[in-house]
Amino acid sequence: xxxxxxxxxxxxxxxxxxxxxxxxxxxxxxxxxxxxxxxxxxxxxxxxxxxxxxxxxxxxxxxxxxxxxxxxxxxxxxxxxxxxxxxxxxxxxxxxxxxxxxxxxxxxxxxxxxxxxxxxxxxxxxxxxxxxxxxxxxxxxxxxxxxxxxxxxxxxxxxxxxxxxxxxxxxxxxxxxxxxxxxxxxxxxxxxxxxxxxxx
Amino acid sequence: xxxxxxxxxxxxxxxxxxxxxxxxxxxxxxxxxxxxxxxxxxxxxxxxxxxxxxxxxxxxxxxxxxxxxxxxxxxxxxxxxxxxxxxxxxxxxxxxxxxxxxxxxxxxxxxxxxxxxxxxxxxxxxxxxxxxxxxxxxxxxxxxxxxxxxxxxxxxxxxxxxxxxxxxxxxxxxxxxxxxxxxxxxxxxxxxxxxxxxxx
Numbered sequence: 001x002x003x004x005x006x007x008x009x010x011x012x013x014x015x016x017x018x019x020x021x022x023x024x025x026x027x028x029x030x031x032x033x034x035x036x037x038x039x040x041x042x043x044x045x046x047x048x049x050x051x052x053x054x055x056x057x058x059x060x061x062x063x064x065x066x067x068x069x070x071x072x073x074x075x076x077x078x079x080x081x082x083x084x085x086x087x088x089x090x091x092x093x094x095x096x097x098x099x100x101x102x103x104x105x106x107x108x109x110x111x112x113x114x115x116x117x118x119x120x121x122x123x124x125x126x127x128x129x130x131x132x133x134x135x136x137x138x139x140x141x142x143x144x145x146x147x148x149x150x151x152x153x154x155x156x157x158x159x160x161x162x163x164x165x166x167x168x169x170x171x172x173x174x175x176x177x178x179x180x181x182x183x184x185x186x187x188x189x190x191x192x193x194x195x196x197x198x199x200x
Numbered sequence: 201x202x203x204x205x206x207x208x209x210x211x212x213x214x215x216x217x218x219x220x221x222x223x224x225x226x227x228x229x230x231x232x233x234x235x236x237x238x239x240x241x242x243x244x245x246x247x248x249x250x251x252x253x254x255x256x257x258x259x260x261x262x263x264x265x266x267x268x269x270x271x272x273x274x275x276x277x278x279x280x281x282x283x284x285x286x287x288x289x290x291x292x293x294x295x296x297x298x299x300x301x302x303x304x305x306x307x308x309x310x311x312x313x314x315x316x317x318x319x320x321x322x323x324x325x326x327x328x329x330x331x332x333x334x335x336x337x338x339x340x341x342x343x344x345x346x347x348x349x350x351x352x353x354x355x356x357x358x359x360x361x362x363x364x365x366x367x368x369x370x371x372x373x374x375x376x377x378x379x380x381x382x383x384x385x386x387x388x389x390x391x392x393x394x395x396x397x398x399x400x
Binding site: 048049050051056057059060061062063065066069073168171172173174184186189190193 | 248249250251256257259260261262263265266269273368371372373374384386389390393
């Protein structure tokens with residue numbers, strides 16, 4: 001039986017996209033599988049006082065350039081292609097992440113995640129516009145009407161809040177974050193470490 | 201012939217100490233060797249606009265706690281022991297780093313580095329006090345008189361400035377930084393990556 005790694009994600013940051021794209025080949029090796037846990041990155045930042053990298057050190061040109069270099073290295077290592085930085089960044093992901101909770105309830109979680117990740121980090125869509133969001137959902141063959149209704153549901157909204165609060169309580173301060181039981185790893189560059197720990 | 205990795209270091213940050221302690225076992229495998237390149241971290245910060253982690257996110261308790269966890273993991277992975285956070289942190293390292301340049305000229309670079317790293321991150325000394333610095337140097341059996349004279353030498357001061365400016369020009373924004381030719385890696389958690397690249 002493959003061991004389960006929790007993958008706390010928000011569509012809004014590029015580093016979650018990188019991990020999402022790297023996961024299939026890792027899972028194909030049969031030792032681990034990933035459980036996607038939707039969280040609201042903005043809520044984590046607010047609760048912990050943390051800031052997005054672009055706010056913390058966007059003025060340090062060489063550090064920003066190095067981040068891009070490590071993105072390239074990650075893509076090379078994992079055979080990931082197609083990344084385009086979203087021209088509307090930062091995109092508010094409240095709707096998209098409520099949609100992730102809703103999609104899981106409707107049984108279309110994987111297809112919805114794929115749609116959102118592609119829309120944000122390959123197709124450059126402005127997903128915080130509800131019409132753009134609904135258009136992307138419909139274009140992927142998902143039930144835009146049912147999802148659009150469910151994202152307004154109080155229980156769905158509360159579930160995302162609860163998931164985010166739980167992440168903070170467990171020590172998360174950003175995404176991507178991984179848990180193997182109680183042990184936490186942060187960042188796409190720790191993906192190898194958590195997979196090794198889970199495969200040991 | 202082992203390939204040479206440049207290791208840009210300043211005694212002042214704990215992460216350079218971790219790398220310093222991990223290096224002997226890595227070099228013993230025979231594939232790489234490290235060339236220590238002294239730089240002044242404060243100068244790099246000033247030139248790039250970067251800040252020490254404690255200033256950037258010292259208020260984010262969970263991120264600080266995670267840094268400590270990754271220190272523990274690094275020590276476990278590399279069999280490193282004895283680390284004690286310096287009670288006088290941050291310690292100005294201008295004298296200690298000029299001393300590193302001077303020690304190389306005097307042919308006692310490795311012994312001097314060992315002395316400084318132990319003093320700062322195992323023995324908790326306040327090395328920016330010239331008397332404490334001279335005492336540590338003398339206690340290690342090094343020539344405190346010759347070193348104390350040479351750190352005042354204009355050419356030694358200029359060499360440290362030049363090394364720091366060169367690091368910034370090559371893209372460095374902190375320490376530990378590694379170069380393999382022109383390719384750069386930042387941070388103790390990238391040590392494995394640069395060693396793998398050099399061993400390939």
